[in-house]
Amino acid sequence: MSIIVTDLTVRYGEKIVLNDISLEIESKRWTCLVGPNGAGKTTFLKALLGMAPYAGSIQDKGVEVFKSHKRNVAFVPQHPQIPQGMTVAEYVMLGRSKRDGWGNESLASRSFVHKVLTQTHLFGMQSNLVSQLSGGEMQRALIARALAQEPELILLDEPTSALDLHHQISVLNNIELLKEEGVTIISTMHDITLAAMFAERIVVMKEGKVLLSGVSQEVIHSPELKRAFDNRIDVYTLDSGRPVIVASKEKHL
Amino acid sequence: MITEHGAIAKIWNWRITVFATLILLAVAIAAVSFGPISINFFKVFKTLFDLPGGSTGQDRTVIMELRLPRVVLGILVGSALATSGAVYQTVFHNPLADPYLLGAASGAGLGATIALTSTNHNLYGALPIFAFMGGVLAVFTSFIISGKFFADPNSLLLSGIAVGSFATAIQTYLQQRHSASLRPVYSWILGDLTSASWSVVAWSSVYIAIALIILFSVAKQLDGLMLSDEEAYSLGINPKRLRIIAVAAATLATATAVSASGLIGFVGIVVPHLVRGLTHRVTNRSLITIAMAGAAFLVLADLGARTLLSPAELPIGVITAFVGAPFFLVVLRNRRKVTQ
Numbered sequence: 001m002s003i004i005v006t007d008l009t010v011r012y013g014e015k016i017v018l019n020d021i022s023l024e025i026e027s028k029r030w031t032c033l034v035g036p037n038g039a040g041k042t043t044f045l046k047a048l049l050g051m052a053p054y055a056g057s058i059q060d061k062g063v064e065v066f067k068s069h070k071r072n073v074a075f076v077p078q079h080p081q082i083p084q085g086m087t088v089a090e091y092v093m094l095g096r097s098k099r100d101g102w103g104n105e106s107l108a109s110r111s112f113v114h115k116v117l118t119q120t121h122l123f124g125m126q127s128n129l130v131s132q133l134s135g136g137e138m139q140r141a142l143i144a145r146a147l148a149q150e151p152e153l154i155l156l157d158e159p160t161s162a163l164d165l166h167h168q169i170s171v172l173n174n175i176e177l178l179k180e181e182g183v184t185i186i187s188t189m190h191d192i193t194l195a196a197m198f199a200e201r202i203v204v205m206k207e208g209k210v211l212l213s214g215v216s217q218e219v220i221h222s223p224e225l226k227r228a229f230d231n232r233i234d235v236y237t238l239d240s241g242r243p244v245i246v247a248s249k250e251k252h253l
Numbered sequence: 254m255i256t257e258h259g260a261i262a263k264i265w266n267w268r269i270t271v272f273a274t275l276i277l278l279a280v281a282i283a284a285v286s287f288g289p290i291s292i293n294f295f296k297v298f299k300t301l302f303d304l305p306g307g308s309t310g311q312d313r314t315v316i317m318e319l320r321l322p323r324v325v326l327g328i329l330v331g332s333a334l335a336t337s338g339a340v341y342q343t344v345f346h347n348p349l350a351d352p353y354l355l356g357a358a359s360g361a362g363l364g365a366t367i368a369l370t371s372t373n374h375n376l377y378g379a380l381p382i383f384a385f386m387g388g389v390l391a392v393f394t395s396f397i398i399s400g401k402f403f404a405d406p407n408s409l410l411l412s413g414i415a416v417g418s419f420a421t422a423i424q425t426y427l428q429q430r431h432s433a434s435l436r437p438v439y440s441w442i443l444g445d446l447t448s449a450s451w452s453v454v455a456w457s458s459v460y461i462a463i464a465l466i467i468l469f470s471v472a473k474q475l476d477g478l479m480l481s482d483e484e485a486y487s488l489g490i491n492p493k494r495l496r497i498i499a500v501a502a503a504t505l506a507t508a509t510a511v512s513a514s515g516l517i518g519f520v521g522i523v524v525p526h527l528v529r530g531l532t533h534r535v536t537n538r539s540l541i542t543i544a545m546a547g548a549a550f551l552v553l554a555d556l557g558a559r560t561l562l563s564p565a566e567l568p569i570g571v572i573t574a575f576v577g578a579p580f581f582l583v584v585l586r587n588r589r590k591v592t593q
Contacts, residue, residue: 051483075487083479084348085535089261094476098489103265103473103538110260117261126261149488 002026003048003065003153003184007056010043010208017043018054019208025201030175030185032199032216034192035228039205041188042078045155048186049075065153072098074146078158080138082131088141089126092116095148113148120144120174136167143174147181154178156187160194172198192233192245196220204228220245265538273528273545280549281328284556285320289563292316323449326457327555328548330446330514331524333461333506335547336468336540338521340503343475343537344496345406352507352521355413355500359420360391361511365441366424370431380441381453381512388508391416392500406496443568444515446555457513464506468540471498475537517551518570523577524550530585550577 003025010018018040025031033041046052050066058065066073074095083091095116096109117123120140125133130141139159146154159175160168172194178185189195195202196216203213204225212224219225220243226233236244286297292312300307300316308316337352345354353359364387368380391413398412428435474495477485485492510517524547529535532542554572561567 046483049483049487051486073487075483077481077483079481080484081346081479081481083535084346085529086479090264090476090534090536093261093264094480094488097474097477101473102476102490103536105263105265107260110263114260155487 003058003060005056005058008044008047008058009055010040010047010052011055017052017208018047020056021208021210023203023210023213025184025186027184028179028182029201030179030187030199031201031203032195033186033188033203033205034190034195034225035205035211038207039228040208041205042157044205045075045157045186045188048153048155049073072149072152074149074151074154076139076142076146076154076156076159078161080142082138084129084131086130087126088122088128088130088133088144089113089117091130091141092122092126092144092148095145098149109148112150113144116144116147119147119177121170136163136170139163139167139171140174143171143178147178150181151178151183153184153186156185158188158190160189160191168194192220192225193243196243196245217243265534265536269532269539270542270545273542273549277328277545277549277552280552280556281324284324284327284552285316287556287560288315288320289560290315318451322451322454323446323555324552325454326446326449326513327552329454329457329461330510330517331520331548331551332465332544333510333547334517334520335524335550336465336544337503337507337510339525339537339540339543340468340475340499341521342525343478344499344503345410346479347410348526349522350410351518352503352510353417353516353518354410355395355504356391356417356420357388357504357507357511358516359417359424360394361385361388361508362438362442362516363387363391363420363424363427364512365515366427366434366438369437369441370427370434383512385508385512387420388511389504391420392504392508409500440568441515443570444517445558445566445569446514447566448514453513457509460509461506464502464509465544467498467502468506469544471495472537472540475499475540479535514569516570517573519573519577520547520551523573523581526581526585 005021005023005025008018008021009016033044035041043052047054048058048065092113093105093109096113100106100109117126120143122137122140122144125137130138133141156175159171163171175185176198187199199216201214202216202219204211204219206228211228212219212222220235232248233245234248238244282294282297285301286292286294292308292315296306296308297316299305300313307313334352338350341350341352341354342348361384364383364385365380368383395409395413395416398416399409428438474490477488477490478492478495482492525543528539528543528546532539554576555569557572557576558567558569
């Protein structure tokens with residue numbers, strides 16, 4: 001199963017946010033969208049979710065994704081609305097709503113949430129309020145809720161933004177749990193080095209268009225990646241063979 | 254949260270709902286028993302269920318024609334206001350939201366003032382209809398002005414405030430032009446259940462029952478509205494449609510409650526927080542419990558209103574605020590201790 005994006009265009013009024021994108025996203029792989037601010041990465045995720053009206057098509061087996069996946073697409077937002085007074089267990093349990101029906105709490109689901117909380121190292125914190133979690137814990141709670149959904153496809157919008165390096169790796173390891181479950185992962189990320197470390201495929205976007213998509217190691221060494229960032233990034237390769245992408249030092253200030 | 258057999262504990266325990274229902278029953282029977290004329294608790298019970306040994310004559314009339322409709326109206330209005338308040342707080346992500354937020358109170362106030370200041374005295378009897386129409390029209394206007402078909406709850410909230418202010422301005426103008434109406438309007442604003450009769454109970458129960466059935470049927474999904482729209486959508490609900498259904502039903506319940514009993518404040522804010530504070534659960538599965546608690550709270554407040562200064566009556570709004578505010582503060586303080 002692959003997701004086939006054909007001539008995808010999204011407009012907000014006169015503004016074209018996604019411009020005629022055609023792309024193939026492999027199933028059961030981690031695909032990461034990278035690009036500067038305003039490239040249309042988040043809008044792409046919203047279109048996949050069915051929350052941004054679009055022209056063109058995003059199809060899986062000939063059916064629009066947001067229709068065919070309506071019951072099993074998980075979404076992890078960059079800025080979640082944090083419900084006041086809700087505990088971690090309640091928050092993660094929301095992920096079971098589509099499987100069990102809203103508000104039903106089968107023993108199987110409560111066992112599943114127990115497992116997910118353990119996987120994401122949140123067990124022991126299940127009675128804590130989500131409003132009192134740290135940034136890294138909140139991100140893990142979001143991923144735990146997504147795991148609880150048992151999704152076929154998960155969309156993650158900047159899952160590591162505003163986290164320190166330790167928590168970034170911890171969260172990305174948690175996302176890898178989903179990949180082990182056979183979930184198709186599509187994420188956006190600002191940190192291209194981390195994207196290359198974890199995602200198998202990278203899509204480079206700029207101003208609503210896809211400049212390049214392909215296997216991570218090939219994409220990060222391509223000139224299109226530098227072009228997307230107006231040649232303001234440098235790509236280095238460590239002795240271990242791992243690439244590191246950093247912002248170039250500004251020459252004219 | 255204790256785990257059982259490698260599973261997390263249940264989030265909502267329905268025994269709490271049963272407990273709230275039992276409290277409501279006890280409060281209701283007490284409210285029918287006590288008053289300027291006290292009637293034996295068991296006699297009241299037998300009279301209500303038409304069992305041998307029940308009251309006859311004047312006592313029966315007091316029970317069946319005066320106190321019982323008042324208690325039933327209290328149950329209807331209390332459950333309507335408490336449930337609507339809880340729903341508004343979820344929909345608007347605002348713990349201070351109350352059922353009068355979208356201009357329902359100001360609109361109903363304007364409708365009532367038009368009826369009370371009219372030179373046509375026939376309109377006075379139609380006060381509930383005017384209040385109902387005023388409340389519904391104000392909320393409907395807020396919807397229209399906010400635009401985008403409720404895409405943004407905040408814009409609806411702001412337009413509700415604007416519409417409410419506008420309706421209050423017209424109401425004040427009308428009162429100034431008809432100073433004789435100041436007292437009845439003020440009395441109506443404080444709210445009371447003295448107008449309770451079986452006919453008021455009959456028409457208000459229809460609208461409140463419809464509204465509550467709708468709200469209880471979507472109660473579980475309302476938890477999804479505590480998240481962002483994208484998250485809610487990915488969990489399988491249509492947040493815009495659910496918000497419209499929830500606000501429309503809550504407005505119907507509020508407008509009916511206001512037209513039957515005037516503006517009774519504090520119930521819509523205090524009761525949902527009381528239930529959530531005491532159970533340490535914010536889930537909207539508690540909506541039925543909140544309705545039961547709202548009903549019990551208002552029936553108890555009305556009992557206080559008509560017995561504390563007997564034979565005179567206090568406005569029920571004074572009791573709800575006087576009792577509700579300190580109790581509310583204690584619960585808030587305890588909740589903060591728990592969450593710290």
